[in-house]
Amino acid sequence: MKGAQSMKSSQLTAIIRRLEAMVEDKDNEVQVRRFEKNGEERCLITYDTKAETFELEEHETNQVYKFDDIDLIAIEIYELLQD
Template sequence: MKSHLATILDRLLKLVEENNAKATYNFEREGEVQLTVSFDPEAQAFSVKYPKQKQPVEFDSIDLVAIEAYELVFDEE
């Protein structure tokens, strides 16, 4: 059985491998987008956009992006 966190990391690594700043991935919960992630190869940083915020947040760590995605998609509150 593959963990949810490993699946998220796999998806983020694919964004890095694509080497395309315009490529994005939506992480959804029950059909609703929780965050949209892209990777800027020049800056070596992830850009995370939340549906209710206009400005994206920059992360330079794949681990932090994965944890953020996991918490928004899989954590039960």
């Protein structure tokens, strides 16, 4: 590791911050965020404040997954943005 170079900020931390903002926003019952890579939408995330659950819709496969754990959905989003 070179001392002169600054460490790249964590992509996972940035994802978690966006998810936490969805949880903290009490204006709407349902929060929606899109996650893209190079201008291409990879997934759509919906947060239901009443049920306290996230839903991830993967665009490539059109599959929908439900999560009640912010860490697990963050890892799934991170993996979708890697390839």
